[in-house]
Amino acid sequence: MVVLRRGYSVPEHVSLFAVGAASLGAVYPAVVAHTGWPGLPCPLRTLTGVPCPFCGMTTATVALSHGEWASAAAANPLVYLVAILVAGTVPVLLARTVGLAGGPRPWPAAKRRRVRWAMAVVVALSWLFQLHRFGFI
Amino acid sequence: MAYAAENPAVSPAAYANWGQRVGAYLIDYVPIFVLELIGIVSRNAIIWFVFILASLGWWIYNRCIQAGRTGQSLGKKTLHLRLLSEKTGEPIGAGMAFARDICHILDSLACYIGWLFPLWDAKRQTFADKIIGTVVIPE
Numbered sequence: 001m002v003v004l005r006r007g008y009s010v011p012e013h014v015s016l017f018a019v020g021a022a023s024l025g026a027v028y029p030a031v032v033a034h035t036g037w038p039g040l041p042c043p044l045r046t047l048t049g050v051p052c053p054f055c056g057m058t059t060a061t062v063a064l065s066h067g068e069w070a071s072a073a074a075a076n077p078l079v080y081l082v083a084i085l086v087a088g089t090v091p092v093l094l095a096r097t098v099g100l101a102g103g104p105r106p107w108p109a110a111k112r113r114r115v116r117w118a119m120a121v122v123v124a125l126s127w128l129f130q131l132h133r134f135g136f137i
Numbered sequence: 138m139a140y141a142a143e144n145p146a147v148s149p150a151a152y153a154n155w156g157q158r159v160g161a162y163l164i165d166y167v168p169i170f171v172l173e174l175i176g177i178v179s180r181n182a183i184i185w186f187v188f189i190l191a192s193l194g195w196w197i198y199n200r201c202i203q204a205g206r207t208g209q210s211l212g213k214k215t216l217h218l219r220l221l222s223e224k225t226g227e228p229i230g231a232g233m234a235f236a237r238d239i240c241h242i243l244d245s246l247a248c249y250i251g252w253l254f255p256l257w258d259a260k261r262q263t264f265a266d267k268i269i270g271t272v273v274i275p276e
Contacts, residue, residue: 008154010149010256010257013154013155013256013257014256017253017256042247042248043247043249044247044248052246052248052250053247054247054248054250055248057248106148
């Protein structure tokens with residue numbers, strides 16, 4: 001039975017995913033070069049030509065996992081936000097794994113609301129960035 | 138178990154996490170991938186068509202009928218998960234399970250971000266789950 005009973009916080013979930021994505025990003029160019037696979041295009045941009053706020057994240061993740069800081073920022077600066085989250089969360093995650101820290105505690109509703117609004121603003125700014133990057137504004 | 142109705146403040150840990158959901162999804166789609174691959178490598182239009190129909194049949198049986206009537210497709214059964222209506226706590230029926238899979242198109246629209254929503258959503262729902270009003274819970 002494969003059931004993860006341990007409770008992970010939202011930052012932990014996102015960080016674990018980001019670490020996995022970065023690991024894939026490290027081998028992604030080799031896979032593309034070997035197979036000729038063009039990667040997953042953004043359906044919104046493919047259908048309408050308009051980018052979404054998350055366009056460029058694959059390029060940015062691959063660039064960051066190869067230490068190409070400027071290329072990562074040029075593709076999608078959101079990747080830096082995720083990298084900061086990973087840098088802040090992974091030590092806590094490791095401390096919890098070895099028993100040096102307790103389990104995650106739920107945030108108060110007001111704090112969750114503030115974070116949701118902040119993320120909405122960040123996503124809106126990212127969309128503006130992508131619209132500018134693709135010459136719409 | 139009417140999750141939302143009886144437990145409005147239920148913890149996200151009460152819902153299946155992203156890894157479990159991805160695992161169940163992959164298990165559901167492995168037979169479809171294999172059937173379509175056999176059809177493609179056969180290099181025969183009739184055999185290809187038969188295998189496309191077979192994969193479509195499997196998708197309807199597994200993802201719509203089984204998941205809709207029992208809450209468990211093969212993947213969810215293997216990983217001990219269940220798809221339920223967040224209002225009634227009951228399986229959603231084949232028609233709504235079909236509609237939910239169609240709504241997964243919206244999960245892919247903006248760089249597939251909807252598929253990542255269970256990473257941070259309070260009820261660990263995708264866009265499709267929010268539209269149809271479903272949750273996936275561990276047994």
